[in-house]
Amino acid sequence: MSPLAKLIEAALFASARPLTVEELLTLDPPAGTAAVRAALAELRDAFATGDHGVELIEIAQGWQFLSRREYAEAIDRAQFALRPRRLSPAALETLAIIAYRQPVGRLEVDEIRGVDSGAVIEKLSERGLVEIVTRGEGLGRPLLYGTTPQFLEILGLKDLDELPRLEELSVALRPPAPAEPE
């Protein structure tokens, strides 16, 4: 492995969160972004082809070592690590709306869900999955929410583009069919 790849390996090992290419570049600025990307690819391949219990994953716009899936049960049973708490349907609904409509205000979330979502948004905000990104135009300049890197992290997504496209869903949003003339 190249010296840069080994340096990056050490940094990723030391970090408890995904590190972006830009962050990794600060380890050795003269190396340049392209070299960092090449080193990451080298590292990922080394862990993929070798016999390793961890793999290098591109996640939340960064890179992180994660244990391989096949060891989840054993690690969980031994209680060496906590599995993240599962999100409630209400929380997932709210997250879905915020993810697709961001920046979006509470009123719009309420309207789509048909229920008051203030408490749910508050909880998601406490968990760091959504955050206030700006204020909207109009009455009271409402707070507008967006998703955070943490949101991508708990879903294992590289970025928001990995979310399914709306037109790929079985229920595409379309106007109701015109009524048949009787």
Place this chain on the structure above:
Amino acid sequence: MTALPPTAQDQAGFVVELEQFSGPLDLLLHLIHEDEVDITDLPIAKIADQFLAVINELGLNQAADYLEMAARLLRIKAQMLLPRHLGDDEWEDPRAELVRRLLEYQQIRELVEWLGAAAARRAEQFGRGFSPELPVAPPPPLVIDLNDLLAAAERVIALIPEPVLHRVVPRPLDVEGATERIQALLAERATFGWGDVVGERPTIVDVLSAFIALLELAKRGALHVHQEGPFALIQIRRESPREAH
């Protein structure tokens, strides 16, 4: 319909989140799928009746969100009953807005499944110190060390008054004996003082017994009690007209 835990119904007017439905739209979609009807051509009268029946059954009829939806459904049902002309271009389907919302919501439900699956898949892998479920704790209200805490506890404890303990000794008053003594004195002398009644170094019990006996005899008219002024000697005089007893 799955049975709800009893608490959901017990907390009348306080439906936080139900096991089965995350809101009125969810319930509506459930009914539509159960009946296998076309979402774009809703049999609104039937769905409205079922909706009302279910929220009554589940005790949701006090939750504002469900009530609002119930009112909306009834309004649409009424609008559908209004007569309209054949081929009326002006006619707008009163269900259109609801159908649009239902489709939108259905899309969200589909995304929820996708997100849930993604999160479950991600949870099969552990990162170093990966614990995203920990919320950012609010700052502690105050920072103190053990000594401060102990000092504060001592100050509080010092404010608690020492309990005053009394030893209760049964020493019954001897009013009868005192009465006899006074009557003996009355027989001997026409007047005498308080000191004659209780003698030297009386105990508190002697004083109380004598005093009660004295008052009792005075009440009966056997003697007259006189005191010149506050703290002056108490003079006792035999009541002349009547005989004691």
